[in-house]
Amino acid sequence: MAVNIRRFTDYLPIAGVRLGVAQSNMRYPERDDMVIIELAEGSQCAGVFTRNAFCAAPVSVCRQHLQHSTPRYLLINTGNANAGTGEQGWQDALQSCQQLAEAGQCAMEQVLPFSTGVIGEPLNMTAFERGIPAALQDLSDDHWDRAAAGIMTTDTVPKGYSQQLVIAGETVTITGLSKGAGMIKPDMATMLGFIATDASIDAVLLQRWCGQLADSSFNRITIDGDTSTNDCCMLIASGRGGLHIDRDDSPGADALFAALKQAFQVLAQAIVRDGEGATKFVTLQVNGAAQPQEALDVAYTVAHSPLVKTAMYASDANWGRILAAVGRAGIDDLQVDQVNIFLNDVQIVENGGRCASYQEEHGAAVLAQAEFLVRIELGRGDCSDTLWTSDLSHEYVSINADYRS
Amino acid sequence: MAVNIRRFTDYLPIAGVRLGVAQSNMRYPERDDMVIIELAEGSQCAGVFTRNAFCAAPVSVCRQHLQHSTPRYLLINTGNANAGTGEQGWQDALQSCQQLAEAGQCAMEQVLPFSTGVIGEPLNMTAFERGIPAALQDLSDDHWDRAAAGIMTTDTVPKGYSQQLVIAGETVTITGLSKGAGMIKPDMATMLGFIATDASIDAVLLQRWCGQLADSSFNRITIDGDTSTNDCCMLIASGRGGLHIDRDDSPGADALFAALKQAFQVLAQAIVRDGEGATKFVTLQVNGAAQPQEALDVAYTVAHSPLVKTAMYASDANWGRILAAVGRAGIDDLQVDQVNIFLNDVQIVENGGRCASYQEEHGAAVLAQAEFLVRIELGRGDCSDTLWTSDLSHEYVSINADYRS
Missing domain, CATH: 3.60.70.12 (L-amino peptidase D-ALA esterase/amidase)
Structure with missing residues (x-):
């Protein structure tokens, strides 16, 4: 893929x-x-x-x-x-x-x-x-x-x-x-x-x-x-x-x-x-961090979460998984009610909870695309970072587990 | 599973x-x-x-x-x-x-x-x-x-x-x-x-x-x-x-x-x-670390590596993947030629390279078991840590990706 x-x-x-x-x-x-x-x-x-x-x-x-x-x-x-x-x-x-x-x-x-x-x-x-x-x-x-x-x-x-x-x-x-x-x-x-x-x-x-x-x-x-x-x-x-x-x-x-x-x-x-088993190309942008390293840490924690990656594979706009990954990224004094998360232009998390206007089909429509942006706003400062990642699919496991056996 | x-x-x-x-x-x-x-x-x-x-x-x-x-x-x-x-x-x-x-x-x-x-x-x-x-x-x-x-x-x-x-x-x-x-x-x-x-x-x-x-x-x-x-x-x-x-x-x-x-x-x-899709129960022991945190960092890096986890799923004694995970665990002054790695009692890595006596069927025999020990010796000091993890299977992806879709 x-x-x-x-x-x-x-x-x-x-x-x-x-x-x-x-x-x-x-x-x-x-x-x-x-x-x-x-x-x-x-x-x-x-x-x-x-x-x-x-x-x-x-x-x-x-x-x-x-x-x-x-x-x-x-x-x-x-x-x-x-x-x-x-x-x-x-x-x-x-x-x-x-x-x-x-x-x-x-x-x-x-x-x-x-x-x-x-x-x-x-x-x-x-x-x-x-x-x-x-x-x-x-x-x-x-x-x-x-x-x-x-x-x-x-x-x-x-x-x-x-x-x-x-x-x-x-x-x-x-x-x-x-x-x-x-x-x-x-x-x-x-x-x-x-x-x-x-x-x-x-x-x-x-x-x-x-x-x-x-x-x-x-x-x-x-x-x-x-x-x-x-x-x-x-x-x-x-x-x-x-x-x-x-x-x-x-x-x-x-x-x-x-x-x-x-x-x-x-x-x-x-x-x-061309990533192993990739079916999605995901741009992960973290804004509003207090330090550059903080933005990068949050971005990598979300990008490496197997739960986030499998949800993307399933085109499942599972905001709870993204939120939980942000929450364990190591920011000790994170004000969770300042956090906002968007899939392209669709806001899924508002002030740390499910966005009032959010409807699941809107999130699913974004994730059904082969490429999309996940934008995480931390509300702590002016630092940003962006990275690119792929999803975690059955094909990834097959490529890495089945080949030699 | x-x-x-x-x-x-x-x-x-x-x-x-x-x-x-x-x-x-x-x-x-x-x-x-x-x-x-x-x-x-x-x-x-x-x-x-x-x-x-x-x-x-x-x-x-x-x-x-x-x-x-x-x-x-x-x-x-x-x-x-x-x-x-x-x-x-x-x-x-x-x-x-x-x-x-x-x-x-x-x-x-x-x-x-x-x-x-x-x-x-x-x-x-x-x-x-x-x-x-x-x-x-x-x-x-x-x-x-x-x-x-x-x-x-x-x-x-x-x-x-x-x-x-x-x-x-x-x-x-x-x-x-x-x-x-x-x-x-x-x-x-x-x-x-x-x-x-x-x-x-x-x-x-x-x-x-x-x-x-x-x-x-x-x-x-x-x-x-x-x-x-x-x-x-x-x-x-x-x-x-x-x-x-x-x-x-x-x-x-x-x-x-x-x-x-x-x-x-x-x-x-x-x-x-009872882990999601688990087919293997793996004990990960890191010995010879200079600091307690170092032992834990190495253990978690190996335990979280999707490549190591898929290799375990495949019963593939892929020592290169374990070695690469140890190498990126953040120890700046790691002496790679001091590192030894064992699967139960089978030594797979000796002084940072493939163990001379190692035969692939011996490693595969260990990994074919439902439970085994991965022991990593860093040769830097007296600190140790142990954690327990499971493998990464097709079933894991199915449980986390397919359920809601």
Whole structure:
């Protein structure tokens, strides 16, 4: 199942960025499962990574390489996450970088490795011997679509985004990919995002922006609350276009940031739309919080409530479940009679109780739609937050319970 | 579904405690749905209540009455939670107390009200007119079994416990009831526990013990992580037996506390065994934590992970999912290579990776059982915690999504 998402195909190339795809036989034969993204000399690259303490070996290597060099290649394999693999996993990740560095004539530290797939099994190193030369051979600035398909695990749809706009008189292109659908079927993991622009962005600024952009997109989605060991999101600035951004107040910086934010959010939301067993795409907005963290805590508590999620699956406007989730979100001095809750424009809770004008069929009509907004007003202050989530369906249980048995 | 639980019938009466059951037609006709527990003069009663900010009107009334008087009656109705009902709900709860106080000839503050059932609908007050006289008429020290059935909502089994033992040369009896199966089907809520002993216990000590006992039992179970608006747990000491406990170091205090702890834990675990859609009863033990809270955080993160819960449902010893949940439990300086995980005696994770000796069929054999232990060793210190949870099945989704639609 997937909610209002179709394969994106209108990719615009990014000058300075080429992509190559290959069949490496990492785990399954005859599928595109290895992707190389080549960055031209002078490109900048920033990243944010999983906060899971059990982060996979390629994530640790990636972090370290990013600190000590300017990347030339991103090497992505699907089928094996190289997670929970200890010292051997670390050595294997380094060796895959070494192989690409030799073939691509750069330093090993200029290669960033990304793995997604089964946890706890050793990497198939012969797959790199086969896949790296083939993917290098395949490099083209026109292969975004095949790359989006080549990094999928149990995604049902390749996920992409592309936009061209004029900022401060310069034409700027933004193109990106993402993958992920939860922590996915038994032993499968990882959300990945790769977003590139031909603008030139100062390296320190790029890293800060990457964090801020991920916080408003990939860090604001939840399907099942389970953080993978392999999550990575990379922002690439090839610098081949005419726009140069050195500081937050450079001409065009605001517009570029806004355009990148849209790219990040569309790609993040695509993961929710393709979420495991998802039949609903839900925007959860919390307003009137006293602190930013408070808004986020309430939003996550509601988004992770199995009772709220099953009610959404059933198109059941069960305001008691939403209310109970708000009530246990950890706000000690919550004034319950200040709380108002809306489904789109239908008010279901007024001053902490059932809204007098509310009729069940109005709530049910909103929830029968594939996409809707749940808006929670806390009446405590000016802080807000928004996140995106999916429902909890029979299909979710089937995907996660039945597959291996 | 329910895991290794059958109707308990061997109740021993508690001198000074009588129970009456009636059909009040609160929501459904012709079912026992109103219970009165009468406490003889001189009984002490302590309670712990939901921490949900949207606590129901009867919970607020109960808390207040408990502070200002010595209870003579507990009045419990099922079918309607009187939650999310605002000022009217508060007045209705008071009025139900007033009705019982008049009929039972005590002060209104000596009645404690408890409600469980639908959220957001006004109480059916004529049900009390019918139910209170009938339940008073029915009072007997032998009606624990019917009372256990009379407080059920969607529980599949009435839940009880009874034990007699000799402490410090005195015969002591402990008998209790509980109900709950999650936040239960659409709009139904509440876990309730009532435990009585004929020992005499100092009132201040009783309240402290009640909190400590609930923390090691009802506050250590989780089915779906959703806290109800109506949760209450009451500890009653009728004082009609020969054992008198004034202080923690009174003769027999340790033995009585231990016996009460067993009663609390059996009744709490009964709720998990009867959990919505439960097919597995899982004990989650976290050892080697640096702080008590850390052990609890890890245990809850694992217990609430939909991926871990669906894997248990599938009898799939998916150690990667458990590992990933431990990794996102918020321990910043977790040394992943110190982590070991066991299913009963089968080690699945050794030093943060797959245990070398582990074979998948051994893990699957453990998880194929209806009850098993997941033991997580963090290797950071001496703190431990244990909680009990159930799996996430198709039946859970059906109960929570399909019922109202």
